[in-house]
Amino acid sequence: MQTEEEILKIKKVKNTAVRTVVLRHLLNQEKAQSLKDIENALAYTDRSSIFRTLKTFEENKIIHSIEDGSGMTKYAVCAEGCNCDPKDLHYHFYCSNCNKTFCLFDLPVPKLELPKNFKLQQANMVVKGLCDNCNK
Amino acid sequence: MQTEEEILKIKKVKNTAVRTVVLRHLLNQEKAQSLKDIENALAYTDRSSIFRTLKTFEENKIIHSIEDGSGMTKYAVCAEGCNCDPKDLHYHFYCSNCNKTFCLFDLPVPKLELPKNFKLQQANMVVKGLCDNCNK
DNA sequence: CTTTTAGTGCAACTCGATTGCAAAGATTAT
DNA sequence: ATAATCTTTGCAATCGAGTTGCACTAAAAG
Numbered sequence: 001m002q003t004e005e006e007i008l009k010i011k012k013v014k015n016t017a018v019r020t021v022v023l024r025h026l027l028n029q030e031k032a033q034s035l036k037d038i039e040n041a042l043a044y045t046d047r048s049s050i051f052r053t054l055k056t057f058e059e060n061k062i063i064h065s066i067e068d069g070s071g072m073t074k075y076a077v078c079a080e081g082c083n084c085d086p087k088d089l090h091y092h093f094y095c096s097n098c099n100k101t102f103c104l105f106d107l108p109v110p111k112l113e114l115p116k117n118f119k120l121q122q123a124n125m126v127v128k129g130l131c132d133n134c135n136k
Numbered sequence: 137m138q139t140e141e142e143i144l145k146i147k148k149v150k151n152t153a154v155r156t157v158v159l160r161h162l163l164n165q166e167k168a169q170s171l172k173d174i175e176n177a178l179a180y181t182d183r184s185s186i187f188r189t190l191k192t193f194e195e196n197k198i199i200h201s202i203e204d205g206s207g208m209t210k211y212a213v214c215a216e217g218c219n220c221d222p223k224d225l226h227y228h229f230y231c232s233n234c235n236k237t238f239c240l241f242d243l244p245v246p247k248l249e250l251p252k253n254f255k256l257q258q259a260n261m262v263v264k265g266l267c268d269n270c271n272k
Numbered sequence: 273c274t275t276t277t278a279g280t281g282c283a284a285c286t287c288g289a290t291t292g293c294a295a296a297g298a299t300t301a302t
Numbered sequence: 303a304t305a306a307t308c309t310t311t312g313c314a315a316t317c318g319a320g321t322t323g324c325a326c327t328a329a330a331a332g
Binding site for chain 2: 068069077091093098107110112113114116118122124126127128129132135
């Protein structure tokens with residue numbers, strides 16, 4: 001597991017206090033986090049600073065964003081080696097009970113045969129239901 | 137192709153002026169429509185009336201909604217026989233150039249093997265890229 | 273015809289996302 | 303080291319999609 005500092009260095013993003021704590025928080029969570037989640041966890045950091053940090057991280061392929069249909073964009077640290085390319089596709093699972101979003105890295109996404117002349121850039125595949133903890 | 141009146145009758149939704157024009161508009165488009173799209177097309181119909189109409193349609197399985205990551209929920213008429221069940225899954229294609237959303241009925245969605253004890257309820261699978269018209 | 277229920281239009285409001293701006297901090301040039 | 307420049311941060315304000323309260327109208331039931 002890389003440290004925050006290593007990741008920022010590798011991705012050529014300047015290290016700052018806000019960036020370090022935001023990235024650390026994301027690394028410590030096993031679920032994708034919304035801006036609000038992060039804001040609540042980091043009580044003394046401004047929302048817009050976190051927002052801009054997330055944009056920076058996304059541009060530099062440190063994290064990827066997920067639209068899970070909950071109304072809030074969520075963010076998760078890319079797996080090592082992820083380029084956020086169509087090749088790196090994975091499903092997400094959104095639990096409609098606890099509102100958590102999981103990255104399903106183990107569930108393979110089949111090759112997408114798009115209609116003629118359509119060009120794939122990225123994908124956002126969200127499966128909804130109940131997670132193991134809520135399905136009792 | 138069924139008429140608006142037939143669809144409403146089959147789905148046991150009372151026919152009104154707003155419902156007829158909204159459904160007609162959706163039937164006439166080959167792309168999924170946002171609330172704003174519909175509002176713009178139907179200049180003299182109130183947004184909240186359209187909104188409530190869409191909710192009614194969705195509850196009664198006349199249309200399904202799509203979160204395509206554009207920030208606006210889009211709506212499309214269900215294919216005949218669609219129950220909006222996990223079984224009726226299909227991919228959506230969102231063109232990042234023209235912002236249109238297509239239903240890819242012909243692209244099969246594989247059986248989803250979720251982690252142990254996860255329960256599938258529905259899915260929202262959006263592929264982004266360039267549509268045939270914009271990929272030139 | 274009267275009563276009740278459902279649908280509509282308007283305005284206001286919610287809330288996540290985003291931006292303008294000035295202060296603080298870091299970097300580069302002198 | 304100091305001044306000039308660029309970047310990051312915090313605060314407040316704004317935006318826009320979605321949603322709701324409420325009064326009015328239309329439709330259905332009695």
